[in-house]
Amino acid sequence: MRQTRTRGRGLLVNDQHARLELIRRCLDGEATNEEIAQLEELLRADPEFRLEYLRYLNVDSVLAALPNKRESVAECRVHDAPQLPPYESRWPHFLGPAGWLTAAAMLLFSSVLTLQSIDREQNNTRSQRTRGIIAKPTAVKDTGVAVLTRTAGLQGAASTNWRIGETIPPGLMKWDSGLLQLEFYGGATVVAEGPAEIEILDESRVVCRAGRLRARVPEPARGFAVLAPNVELVDLGTDFGLDILDDGSVEVHVFDGAVELFAVESNRDLSTRVQLNAGDAVSVGRDGISKPVGSRNADFVSPSRLNRMSAFQQQQTHRDWRTFRDSLRDDPRVVAYFPFERNSSDDRVLTGYGSNGTVIEGAIVGCEWTQGRWSSKSSLQFKRPGDRVRLNVPGKFESMTYSTWVRVDGLDRMHSSLLLTDGFRENSPHWQIRRDGNLVLGVQHPGDNAINYQAKSVFNAFRLGQWTHLATVYDSERSLVTHYVNGEVAKKHRLKSFAGGLLEIGNATIGNWSEPEPHHAPGIRNLNGCMDELIVFNEALLGKEVRRIHEVGRP
């Protein structure tokens, strides 16, 4: 029996069983990184072990490749069947030698052509960028029953994570004060005021344990029901209010149309039914007994009043953000700042600010101006394949921070550009979103070696159409890349290796990719969505600074 030369960690190298067991652990996915390193060391040092490893793998792959094992094994058990043909001819017999070629050609080329039509990637083999994105589209199950459409002055622990445009699944919503508007899939619009505790059961039923709400229920949404502590309310197509008072009584006010009330937990027993019509208002006590009360329409905030309130609140936040915007002009770390404010004298120029008070002009190609995070603020819409903003950001940086507010409306392409440097030069990063929703910072290292730092599944169907803050920090000092989504860390990566030199942007494109090198045949990378603010810093920002940018800019 041969002896293996001992080297490195010196563990188990002389024991053949232990070495084979190490191989098994690695292949079965049980090995620790240290064991994999051990295997590597053995493979490096010992040619015989290398062959042994390959022979083991050979066994495994033959076993995996045996066709119709069930039949052939069953056969040979009974008849002692002739040997299986050698693996080259294991293609179906009826095809014959020319036949298998054609069959293989069809299989292979159907996949080749599909891939090519989706994206002719950069002309190197770094096609890991295409992988995972080609996955078959799967149906997205909608777990939501309502959409959160407006808010004003929301306070309370959970409410800080609620976002306009968010899809709301069944469940509990509880907040301390402020108003929100829910539009149920069934068609009812509900404005609720805190302190409130509402449990959404489905698209036409809510349990209200605390709070005051007003519902507009148009004809298609008839039957919308609210279960309150003392009463069950079923809408007959109307505009009504429901208020749970501190003493535990429930007031129901009908402003238009009609509702019916049933005793709670009576399973809508008709003997308990009471109909209220426009102008009626009752108070239902803990004992279930109702008595008329005066109507107080004004106390129940209607959707249109909430709209005015939230517009007013937006103006306030927009004003706070302007202060922040001005403060950034004095921040020496800013190398490019685009607040995306429409320049009325020349709306084909995106005005930005560079370091030391310089102005950076972005050239707008195709994009149209549209409403931004606030109704009083503009943003730029990227929609068509040609839409883009061309710019040049001078300078070289050891570390960098990217920050943007985007509303992604769809991930139609293999990659959707946020900010891409022209081509993909060494040390000139690509910041983009993959079709699978991953946020990616890609850095080209010397030797045509691209490293992608990804935060997985940042976007899915339910984040589309919502204003989202994204930030990515490349911190060479701490050797970290950190992705933030809405002010929270989404993913931290150790730097795989340091960039070959200082990072730079130079000629670049927002929302698309400009690719001057002729051997590159890129797929289109146009963004489908709107951008409202883009900042590039020449330093690594701290987490709290990223959170601050998110807080102050949040719509």
Add this chain to the structure above:
Amino acid sequence: MEHTVGGANRFMEKSEREQHDHFLRLFMEHEEMLRLFVRSLLFNMEESREVMQEVAVVLWRKFDSSLDSDSFRRWAFGVARMEALAFRRDRARDRHLFGDDVAELLGCTIQDEANRLDHERNALETCVRKLRPDQRELLQSAYQPGAKLKDLAKTLGWTSMTLYKKLHRIRLQLMECAKRELAAEDYS
């Protein structure tokens, strides 16, 4: 020979079809060894399948029909290595990555030993038939596409470790058998 202008012809031209055939012959000739190579860098069967698909795509996209079998093989191994390593960097970044030198060594070993490994594959098929019926049945279940070993272990009332070890022992038995078969061939 006729040329279609603007590439509107949706049928392949003859020379192009010939090129496809040429490519496929070369690709099929080396496919098994390329597959083995990718697997040796990635460990995981499913991941290897994914990478091999990508390798095929890249090879075809950049195929140069003037290549002979040997230069095609060397080129294809280079592509497979890049693809496998890129995949590991991209997808399994928390796992220890083989150094380039080891990847290179494995690639060379497979190419040098391709004949032997190939013969062994044929011998292995004979050896599989020599296994006990219960061993063959176990292999059938374990190597079925999409089979989950954890679930299989549960069905059989074993721990996963027991199942892993039993499969391991069968593989070792097959390795030994293949070695004997090849030795016997050498004497005949």
